[in-house]
Amino acid sequence: WTRDFMSIFDFGRTNYNSSRIGVLDNTGHFTSSDGLNIIASDSGLGINRRLTIDQDGNLKLYSLNKVEKSWIVTWEAMPQLCDIHGLCGTNSICEYSPDPRCSCLPGYEMADQENWIKGCQPMFRTNYSQVAEQVMFVEMRQVKFYGFVMGFNTSISLEDCEKLCSEKHSCLAFSYGIGEGSCYTEIQLFSGKKTPSTTMIHSTYVKLPKTANISDVKQYDLICKPNSVYEMHQDDKRWFYYYTSIAIFGGLELFFITTACLFLRSKQNIPKSVIDGYELMTEHFKKFSYRELKAATGNFREELGRGGSGVVYRGVLDKKRVVAVKRLANATEAEEEFQAEISIIGRINHVNLVRTWGFCSEGKDKLLVYDYVENESLDKHLFESIGEKRLLRWSQRFTIALGTARGLAYLHHECLEWVVHCDVKPENILLTQDFEVKIADFGLAKLSKRDFSCLQLSHMRGTVGYMAPEWALNLPINTKVDVFSYGIVLLEIVMGARISSQTSAEGEKLDLAQIVEALKQVVACGDVTRIVDAKLHGQFNHLQAMEMVKISLSCIGERTKRPTMDEITKALMACGDEDKYADCTE
Structure with a gap:
């Protein structure tokens, strides 16, 4: 999360998507190209792990407890729930008393009693007259909201900061730093957090009509378990079993393919290039036979185009998927070299690149299978x-x-x-x-x-x-x-x-x-x-x-x-x- 008035470049973020590389090894050590290094609290061999961004946005490393058949959190990016932005929704704050708790702001109530992430809604008309005589500000000590700052001033008095907010219809509150005279006017109240008095000298003043009832501040405990932010409802359980079944069948398929690869490796008289073909099947990339592609293209009947690298034909796989099949010209690499290069191409995936789905390499016949792009060049x-x-x-x-x-x-x-x-x-x-x-x-x-x-x-x-x-x-x-x-x-x-x-x-x-x-x-x-x-x-x-x-x-x-x-x-x-x-x- 950026800090107030830091540009995306100051904070090292842009709206251009730049990929990063991360590796989680079998000892529970994760490292990435942007400098994130973490170690599981139970680091060591022989433990199944997964790194997951949970639905609350928190990145967690889980280890599988084979005895209890459950996943245990062994590292998390934000161990304190209130540090997760947006956890309690809009118009609310997160605080510890001592457990994490969501509280609606004065004059607000929960929008959905069963889903506190939807935040709080006002208990007053939002189109009220906002002349200075008809609005009031309620102080919330040690409370700070992050983001959505509409204006920032320094070295001004509390009265001047209040005046700035009261004169702007879109201002919902202002935060004032005692001592430094910093004034932040807020256009939206999101990611509110109450901190101990020893770490923060800010107060937030919420703007309300004088007719608002602020006697009752709504508070709600966070529904949380040691390993998850959310309770699992009945619908979630049904989806859990559904995805678990898919994972089991996928695991069995991967097991049989891996077994076949190991079996082939044990046979000294089988070329490495053939083994590589089976290994490529474990990726989103397939090795086709020449006969398959000849049938798919109708004996290479419909030509789509040709160039220095070969001729492209239209084909249909499995009677439904339309593909483009390129018959390569002058492909003189040795079998192992060709498959090594083509496996790299198969792993390249970007929205602005034609996806490569597979290849064929039988003697002098070398072909590539691409997505069919329908609107020509x-x-x-x-x-x-x-x-x-x-x-x-x-x-x-x-x-x-x-x-x-x-x-x-x-x-x-x-x-x-x-x-x-x-x-x-x-x-x-x-x-x-x-x-x-x-x-x-x-x-x-x-x-x-x-x-x-x-x-x-x-x-x-x-x-x-x-x-x-x-x-x-x-x-x-x-x-x-x-x-x-x-x-x-x-x-x-x-x-x-x-x-x-x-x-x-x-x-x-x-x-x-x-x-x-x-x-x-x-x-x-x-x-x-x-x-x-x-x-x-x-x-x-x-x-x-x-x-x-x-x-x-x-x-x-x-x-x-x-x-x-x-x-x-x-x-x-x-x-x-x-x-x-x-x-x-x-």
């Missing part, structure tokens, strides 16, 4: 639009630019393996019916661990018009080649045309250097209207278009000065707040 909508039905609106273009940046940022910065796409282009940016981005063909270049700064590829990858100069200069390849390609794609999203097909007024083909100079002039004059896709008829967000052009220029500039995809994503997200992606001119 970006190039069809940008360069082949024939009518209004297919024309991409500005808001859709911006969403596509941001989704593509997010997908590449995940590959570059958040995967367990360092993945360079090497062939970012509109043809590899697929679109769903809602025009959400799904990047295809990632991971087909060589994969490298994060602790390497570059890739060494045996041959050039990519598409002319989108390839970074370092390919031709035989320089080491790293994520900057994807940044360059993304810059070209971003310009094409703005312009609605191929950059490689741009010509001068005299009809001469322009090279990239000439295009860059023209774009710099556009940025300098501050008007992007003349380069934005004319098919939009001026319906675009000027601020977003200008930012996209600036980002493009930085992407296709000098290699060492190119931004990261993470930085690009944040820049677009900041720009995306403008007018909620409005399709408008400035």
